Amino acid sequence: MRNGFPRPPRPVSASAPASGSGAGSRTTLLVLDAEPLPRLGRLTGRVRIEHADESTLAERLPRADVLLVWDFTSHAVRRAWPGEGPRPRWVHTASAGVDHLMCPELAASDTVVTNARGIFDRPIAEYVAALVLAMAKDLPRTWDLQRQREWRHRESQRVAGTRACVVGSGPIGRTIVKTLKALEVTTALVGRTARTGIHGPEELDRLMARADWVVSAAPLTEATYGMFDARRFGMMQPSARFINVGRGQLVVEEALAEALSKRWIAGAALDVFQDEPLGPDSPLWGVPGLIVSPHMSGDTVGWRDELGAQFVEMYERWEAGRPLPNVVDKKRGYVPGH
């Protein structure tokens, strides 16, 4: 129960105060948000909801029991997280990646961090399938020729029987594999540690070198930062394509641009970038053979509602003292796998 601040650090646990009901005992839920706001319908009146933006987060964080990071583009949590003193017992981010909020202080604390695991799997997998098929069928060129009113028949590629190397063995990577397999693509999944059906990182180079499609869906961690670099693009087949739906920082963008310009590889698609949004002056817009999309691979109609509903459901578990799903391993920077 809380009704003032500052206050001494509490014994931190992932469950709500035992006396979670009653007027004076309401939990304070702080939402770091940008428009549009999440729909938290069922929680209205049950929870004291406060809002913060980048400028007010540091001030409001100490009096919050729960922080909902709705604006996943913001790095404000990392900057505002208190090294000591009162702090939320639970932080939920409405995103799959947690790189935008993790910092040593949060990792060291006993605050529980959860993510939106599950919401984006299928949309992102479909998006990857859309890019694979669009590139195989030469659709970007078809659009160019249509604009020029030019009938030019080309041969396209059969997707069935090609090989994909999917990097990132979380639910998104696994759903990508499942979707590509349904299109009769031969797949290899690479994760942080080898286990049944998943190759370890030591096999990445070998698998990349024989892949027609290399798909990056890894979490951004110290181990994965800049992993797709000149050396790795250099080892891919000249006919191969690279797709990144993970995080922009997984890719050395200059190396990818050079690999495409020099035709080390045949094409690429980036949905995520080191700096988002990409400014109009970015050279990436014009790199030959590169498809640029605005970080939208997981965002199908209704995604905000789904994220809101997921949080409400998790909140009710937390309030009831039941264990939370999607708990992030804060040292590793992702939810450990199955």
Place this chain on the structure above:
Amino acid sequence: MRNGFPRPPRPVSASAPASGSGAGSRTTLLVLDAEPLPRLGRLTGRVRIEHADESTLAERLPRADVLLVWDFTSHAVRRAWPGEGPRPRWVHTASAGVDHLMCPELAASDTVVTNARGIFDRPIAEYVAALVLAMAKDLPRTWDLQRQREWRHRESQRVAGTRACVVGSGPIGRTIVKTLKALEVTTALVGRTARTGIHGPEELDRLMARADWVVSAAPLTEATYGMFDARRFGMMQPSARFINVGRGQLVVEEALAEALSKRWIAGAALDVFQDEPLGPDSPLWGVPGLIVSPHMSGDTVGWRDELGAQFVEMYERWEAGRPLPNVVDKKRGYVPGH
């Protein structure tokens, strides 16, 4: 056995002369072709191969045992087919559709007609999946925005759970259904006659009216000519998209253009047209929401070799007196289904 012309009509059968070997007894294979020529490697030396184009076909047809219609864009067979007298006993077309060669005289004759059933199924199904996913994920707009160097996030559509109505229950339509099902699309297949897993034409209107995707993969026959008209586009959902990979004449193009302009439907993709190639002055290039591609959905790298190999294999069966596969029902205008 033949070594001269003209000659009296033979008793026509689908099998080769019994004395098919020996120098004087060689079969004459006439190829109606445009560049590039098919690779008929194994037949070299075993068969007398002649070539014809549109201007020489009528003259050369009577002395041919077998006609290979390699140039499937030509309607020359229809014009040149002899009403009487000697004629090939077997006509094979390197295409799925036979509309370009069927005529009353050929239908009435006992010449066997076969098609390239099987070669295009998987490529066309992948092409349809590419279009479905590209439209769901708004890829054409992504390309436009990239050219304008504009970062504009949009919500896209989830494909899983949408409904497709596929018209045409031959191997191409069935493979489209299989591929869309693999993407978790709910599918309905409509054929000329209702049977297990296939709806009859009387159900088409009802199924089209509730579909998110209407895919045309029917053969062109008298019954299907112009079947996608203003009435049918008017009954589709405003959010629905139409895809034609069958034949251009299945669609009333003006009606589709109007349906798109008036937003009766959300989008369309045509790979086939009433007049091919589409001239630069065609209004279709500029219809809003219409994707135009140059009759390439089935043509993956190596398709010509596959068509050539398929014909060589069929020729060897024919030469050995074994029954031919892919025999077209000349009254119906397609290979009857399974």
